[in-house]
Amino acid sequence: MSYLNISRLKISYGEKVVLHNIDLAVAKGEMIALLGPSGCGKTTLLNALCGFINVNAGDISIAGRDITHSAPEQRNITMVFQSYALWPHLTVAKNIGYGLKLRKWRREDIDRRVEELLQIVNLVGLAEMKVTELSGGQRQRVALARALAIEPDVLVLDEPLSNLDAKVRLNVRHEIKSLQKRLGFTSLIVTHDQQEALVMADRIAVLNQGRIEQIGTPEDIYQRPATPFVADFMGADNRISSVDIQRCPQITLHASADSLLPPGQQQMIYFRSADVGIGQLTDSRPDQGLIIEGTVEQSAFLGNLYRHSVRCNNHLLLADAGACWQAGSSVRLHVPATALHIFASSHVR
Template sequence: MLAEPIISLRGLRVAYGANEVLKGIDLAITPGSFVALLGPSGCGKTTLLRTLSGFTPACGGSITVNGRDIQDEPPERRGMAMVFQSYALWSHMSVAQNMGYGLKLRRVPKPEIRRRVDDLLSMLGLEGYGDRSVNELSGGQRQRVALGRALAVEPEILLLDEPLSNLDARIRLQMRHEIRSIQQQFGVTAILVTHDREEAMVMADQVVILDQGRIAQIGSPEEVYQHPVTPYVAAFMGAENVVDCEAERDAGQLVLRIPGVPQACVRLAEDGAPRPPAGPVQVHFRSEMASLDTSGSAGGDSLRIPGTIAQVSYLGGGYRCEIRTDCGHFFIDHPTPAHAGDLATVSVPAPALHVFARDPARAALRPS
């Protein structure tokens, strides 16, 4: 039996003047889940978080928490706590004072504030830091203080507005797992805003991909990665190589051909995945799912596209090769050194191809 949602959005709309930013969001979030709002800048993810928290008013639709309409409630009465991108710590306060500030506003007795803050300092690896100024802390430590301040008020819902974007790469990787562990330990419902797909997949159990103020896809990290439902989602989730093909049906299979490239033909077995009708299609695939054949040998049930290596970059542990072909440029990851100017064939296994009906009015979106 499915749990009743803790948060339910119905037809949520937000506009800044004449510019409609959220265009009818329907979303149900179950208690204790970790949800990532994912998308590029301008897609509406931060506006959605701020509308949930009460900092941005909606112009249509509804927001309910545990069945209670909170549309007209101020932020402090919504049962939520937010960790801001900038952390928003008080520089004139100590670590303990920052973490206990929300409790002080709620007039919690001092002994109880001290107990909760001490527990959080221990849990967050900040023992002995309570009397320090936040100005003396590293970025990762400040992030922990901001997280502790949010958790101190024991919220049902924790909102995270790109909390790791100001950290260096090494600390960011560590904090992903720490925040996820803390969320599970407290059992709070967490909603994260991020533009980093890897961050969303590592931290969340449900990913909501936004596209120009609308939800493009909702699913587990595995679902949105392995089974994107639109070209936009495929490209945003890393399948940025795109080739135009012609599709036809034959004996229950979808046959893909590239016009002008006779050897580029592959059959896709029916595996239950939605398939577009016969006709013009656009095919997406990931750099790491393809291989580069410099021997010219045929190989398996793959889409094979002959071309020339244009340039090679070392990624550490492998090489990223740009391949020029008669049907476009592709980037392919290759385990061994390759040389610009050599002939090579891009080989993409049939299961790694994401196929969509081609919309001539809208080219595939390639997020930066």
């Protein structure tokens, strides 16, 4: 049974519809990532959930309590903002306890709760420091502790890690996920970072142009994309049409019958550079999957691998390998049938 339920939600700004009949059910203690490109409606959905904007149609409820038209302060939902939104003139302790003070908690109870949260977010000993003296990762922990202080029904995180450098971001996202599992709070996180969503979320909702294209576990979204948009957004950066395969003798496809669409129906095939094997033309030819013969145009060193651009007629495809293939090399690319995402061309937008 769902704990947070969003049903047929519609949001418009004037004549422009931003969210189209959104349905989303979240279980208690679950973390859902809202993933999608800029302008797809992720933050608008969060703002509607928090009561910052009005809804045109639909319902929002928590534990059976309708909050669709409730004021923000009546929803018991807290948000961790991208900018942290901390009070710069206050100490760490006073920032964390600010919401409790507004709720007229007793001073000794506030102090006890703040000390508990400082331990939870690994900020023990920093209570009397000004937040301006903290690192980005520490500020994010303060913002998280402040949000958790009032024990919200739902915790909302809007691009919470985007202001952190890469190394700190990796640490903090694991800390937030560990904390969510430990405390069991229900949470929605907005991000445009696919890896961040895969690491942190129990399920992912991929949004595109105000609609949810697919909801599923990280494994489902990554390995079994339901639409061409999801496949492309989740890193399937190569694509070839069935027409190209028919016209080009350098490209052949041998896939299991259940992965192919009915005969005569045009197809678009998506696959990731990480799933492409590179070999010499003299190597034994695979008997299944997608096989492409082409010429290496350039390579880029990415640290743990090389990403190659391979030309086959009018197609420029990307393929990753541990070793660097020199420009001008004639190669054979192979993609296993299990790594191919095949859709009807009519579904490609």
